[in-house]
Amino acid sequence: xxxxxxxxxxxxxxxxxxxxxxxxxxxxxxxxxxxxxxxxxxxxxxxxxxxxxxxxxxxxxxxxxxxxxxxxxxxxxxxxxxxxxxxxxxxxxxxxxxxxxxxxxxxxxxxxxxxxxxxxxxxxxxxxxxxxxxxxxxxxxxxxxxxxxxxxxxxxxxxxxxxxxxxxxxxxxxxxxxxxxxxxxxxxxxxxxxxxxxxxxxxxxxxxxxxxxxxxxxxxxxxxxxxxxxxxxxxxxxxxxxxxxxxxxxxxxxxxxxxxxxxxxxxxxxxxxxxxxxxxxxxxxxxxxxxxxxxxxxxxxxxxxxxxxxxxxxxxxxxxxxxxxxxxxxxxxxxxxxxxxxxxxxxxxxxxxxxxxxxxxxxxxxxxxxxxxxxxxxxxxxxxxxxxxxxxxxxxxxxxxxxxxxxxxxxxxxxxxxxxxxxxxxxxxxxxxxxxxxxxxxxxxxxxxxxxxxxxxxxxxxxxxxxxxxxxxxxxxxxxxxxxxxxxxxxxxxxxxxxxxxxxxxxxxxxxxxxxxxxxxxxxxxxxxxxxxxxxxxxxxxxxxxxxxxxxxxxxxxxxxxxxxxxxxxxxxxxxxxxxxxxxxxxxxxxxxxxxxxxxxxxxxxxxxxx
Numbered sequence: 001x002x003x004x005x006x007x008x009x010x011x012x013x014x015x016x017x018x019x020x021x022x023x024x025x026x027x028x029x030x031x032x033x034x035x036x037x038x039x040x041x042x043x044x045x046x047x048x049x050x051x052x053x054x055x056x057x058x059x060x061x062x063x064x065x066x067x068x069x070x071x072x073x074x075x076x077x078x079x080x081x082x083x084x085x086x087x088x089x090x091x092x093x094x095x096x097x098x099x100x101x102x103x104x105x106x107x108x109x110x111x112x113x114x115x116x117x118x119x120x121x122x123x124x125x126x127x128x129x130x131x132x133x134x135x136x137x138x139x140x141x142x143x144x145x146x147x148x149x150x151x152x153x154x155x156x157x158x159x160x161x162x163x164x165x166x167x168x169x170x171x172x173x174x175x176x177x178x179x180x181x182x183x184x185x186x187x188x189x190x191x192x193x194x195x196x197x198x199x200x201x202x203x204x205x206x207x208x209x210x211x212x213x214x215x216x217x218x219x220x221x222x223x224x225x226x227x228x229x230x231x232x233x234x235x236x237x238x239x240x241x242x243x244x245x246x247x248x249x250x251x252x253x254x255x256x257x258x259x260x261x262x263x264x265x266x267x268x269x270x271x272x273x274x275x276x277x278x279x280x281x282x283x284x285x286x287x288x289x290x291x292x293x294x295x296x297x298x299x300x301x302x303x304x305x306x307x308x309x310x311x312x313x314x315x316x317x318x319x320x321x322x323x324x325x326x327x328x329x330x331x332x333x334x335x336x337x338x339x340x341x342x343x344x345x346x347x348x349x350x351x352x353x354x355x356x357x358x359x360x361x362x363x364x365x366x367x368x369x370x371x372x373x374x375x376x377x378x379x380x381x382x383x384x385x386x387x388x389x390x391x392x393x394x395x396x397x398x399x400x401x402x403x404x405x406x407x408x409x410x411x412x413x414x415x416x417x418x419x420x421x422x423x424x425x426x427x428x429x430x431x432x433x434x435x436x437x438x439x440x441x442x443x444x445x446x447x448x449x450x451x452x453x454x455x456x457x458x459x460x461x462x463x464x465x466x467x468x469x470x471x472x473x474x475x476x477x478x479x480x481x482x483x484x485x486x487x488x489x490x491x492x493x494x495x496x497x498x499x500x501x502x503x504x505x506x507x508x509x510x511x512x513x514x515x516x517x518x519x520x521x522x523x524x525x526x527x528x529x530x531x532x533x534x535x536x537x538x539x540x541x542x543x544x545x546x547x548x549x550x551x552x553x554x555x556x557x558x559x560x561x562x563x564x565x566x567x568x569x570x571x572x573x574x575x576x577x578x579x580x581x582x583x584x585x586x587x588x589x590x591x592x593x594x595x596x597x598x599x600x601x602x603x604x605x606x607x608x609x610x611x
Contacts, residue, residue: 029192031056037066037117037125039195041207045258045277049107049129052256053117054195055084055098063120066100071114080104085251088244096188097248101255127203133172133280134345137498141350142171143491145402146179146428147194154488154509155182155430159197161510162429162490166201168514169492172280174198174205177402178212178354180253182432184241185217187249206279208286209253212354212403216249217241220308220376222295223288225329226267229295235307237295243268257286261335266291274332276339282495283346285339285397287353289378292329296375298322310373310460317373317461320380327357327384333391340395343552343568347497348528349395355403356423357385358410359459361435367475370438372460377404379461386463389420394565396531398502399423400493406435407471407487407506409524411533413464417456421531424504426491427471427519434486437470469521471506489519500528500570532565536577538598541605545572545588548611554587558594575603 036058042051053066068080085097100117109132116126133139144162148155166174181190195202213221217240218229224237234240247270254273261275272291277284296307299320310317328336340349359379364371379385389412392399399412399421407427412420439457454467474485492505492513506522507513545551549572555564559582578584578598585594586609593609 029056029189033062033120034122034124036119036123038192039199039202040117040125040127041202041209041256042129043206043208043256043258043277044107044109044129044132044279047105047107047109048258049102049104050256050258051102051104051115051117051129052252053100053102053125054192054252055100055119056192057096057098058084058086058119065119067118068102068104069116069118071116076116088248097251098188099252099255125199125203130172130205136172136280137496139173139280139282139348139495139497140169140171141173141175141400141493141495142166142169143175143177143400143402143424143426143493144429145177145426146405146430146432147176148179148182148428148430148432149190149193150182150430150432153430153432154486155432157430159429163198163201165490165507165511165513168512171201171205171492173284174201174207174209175352175400176207176209177352177400177426178210179214179403179428180209180211181215181249184214184219187215187217187245187252191249191252206277208257208277208284208352210273210286210288210352210354211249211253213290215253216246221290222293222375223266223291224295224326225292226265226270228268231297233306233308235296237293237297239268239270243270246270261338262331264331272331274335278345281346281497282348282350283339283343285336285349285351287328287332287336287351289328289354289401292326292332293384294325294327294381298325299375308375309371310375313372315372317380318382320375321382321461323383325381325384327378327381328388333387336388336391336395340391340397341554341563341566343566347500347550347568348495348502349397350493350495351392351397351399351401353399353401356399356401356408356410356425357389357412358423358463358465359461360404360408360410360425360437361406362438362440362460363436365433365435367436374460377461379459379463382461382463385461386414389414393420393532393534394563396528396565396567397421398493398526398528398531400426400491402426402428404435405431405433405487406437406473407469407489407491407519408437409468409470409504409506409521411466411468411530413466413533415534417464418466419534421533422468422502422526424491424493424506427487427489427506427508429488429490429509431473431486431488434473436472437467438472439467468524469506469519471519471521487519502526502528529567534577534579536601537579538577538581538600539603540576540578540584540586540596540598541603541607542573542575543586543588544606544608545574546608546610548572548589551589551611552587556585556587558583558585 227238229238473487
């Protein structure tokens with residue numbers, strides 16, 4: 001059966017199931033037996049391949065093993081056979097898995113490898129494990145978020161335009177930042193729908209798919225280290241659905257990722273997946289924005305009404321930035337600290353997460369629906385937000401994310417405007433809940449003739465941000481296939497390793513990226529070093545490095561022992577900026593040169609360092 005026809009039939013079956021409350025996947029997902037393999041997601045990191053094959057439900061009499069074969073000069077060769085992860089927590093609704101995880105160590109990533117996943121006699125799913133594009137000048141990452149399937153929001157139309165444009169861009173990596181599933185009790189069935197929609201691009205390129213709140217069965221999420229949530233809206237923090245449900249969601253979407261940095265489970269035995277993926281000499285930090293985040297009930301802003309919404313413009317938002325509140329959590333901050341200093345085989349640092357570190361919208365849900373603070377955003381808690389942004393800027397890391405249902409590019413600040421890194425929040429695939437960026441009090445920083453919603457602003461939590469572009473929905477958006485009025489679309493990021501420039505593109509739905517134009521305001525191009533925009537208080541001498549090119553430079557404040565920032569430079573000459581006068585240690589590819597003084601701006605001295 002043609003897979004497009006299969007997708008159409010599956011859409012109809014799930015719609016029928018949703019209307020009739022049918023929870024039996026054997027009924028609704030009974031596909032031809034040569035089509036039981038729905039998709040395969042994979043990554044390759046540090047010469048280890050992890051490929052997770054997603055299957056439709058098997059019948060009781062069918063085999064429970066799946067084979068991975070590679071094409072060789074002598075034909076197809078079986079390299080691994082694994083048992084299917086079928087239903088590990090019993091028959092609770094949603095706890096189905098039907099996955100087969102393959103892991104191959106000592107993978108040769110220097111060449112393409114054709115593969116096929118097989119089940120039984122007739123089921124075959126073919127794809128390509130791409131070679132590591134370390135020699136490519138440009139690495140292309142396609143970004144997506146918010147895969148609503150609701151007809152009124154355009155979710156019931158084909159995803160073929162997205163598939164075609166990924167192929168046109170020849171993306172090296174796919175990034176789905178969350179809400180791949182918008183059904184709160186039936187993740188398995190609707191994840192199958194996602195897999196069949198995107199199977200044709202998933203099979204041939206590494207994929208990062210990370211779940212967000214709707215994937216794990218709740219409208220918003222503050223994970224609070226895995227506690228059980230009992231309050232409506234989960235405003236008490238934690239998880240509303242059973243831990244078994246959450247585990248299967250995370251397994252289906254993240255089992256193909258490199259091993260976690262620290263695999264220690266959180267409460268209820270729920271796992272973690274934050275980790276690094278190095279692909280094409282780009283080091284990606286994959287984060288879990290909300291797994292450790294504190295819940296709104298910790299700071300209850302109103303006696304009645306929503307605990308996660310700031311009630312009015314007069315409310316003192318600094319009063320809810322209380323000591324002890326968490327955003328990324330201590331574990332992930334420790335990971336980012338180590339990640340930021342390790343530039344092994346990397347020319348760029350990029351953070352991938354569910355959403356951006358600010359309150360990136362003002363109008364929620366409908367025209368006139370102004371919020372004065374949304375605790376579901378990562379603008380709160382402010383101290384936790386600043387720790388996260390500071391960790392990224394020390395690594396000169398660009399931030400790629402989604403979730404806001406609104407495409408934006410921000411230059412973030414900690415102490416002041418533009419002293420940190422850039423973020424790109426991609427638009428939703430189909431926009432379920434509309435948001436607008438419409439700040440009331442611009443702080444300047446825009447160019448003559450520029451829309452005042454751009455430039456410098458304080459978000460609703462007082463965080464300094466500079467808006468470079470936004471794709472607001474129309475004031476009277478349509479549903480159905482007119483998705484541009486709902487500001488739906490996807491993102492493309494191009495990382496040029498030769499020029500060390502980052503180009504962001506924001507595209508509408510149902511366009512041809514080879515012929516059409518992106519949303520107004522895009523593309524936007526920045527330099528890698530712009531991701532630490534803090535102004536210098538002084539400069540060290542210009543360093544002329546002998547014996548190597550493109551070394552890693554790490555700067556350490558000798559007065560405090562703190563590392564200030566780390567970066568793989570381009571070429572063999574670099575003048576470090578510092579943020580206070582003093583004495584510093586410069587590490588060049590791990591070799592320390594101590595006692596280097598910074599006394600003034602634009603120091604004219606040149607120092608040769610031999611490795």
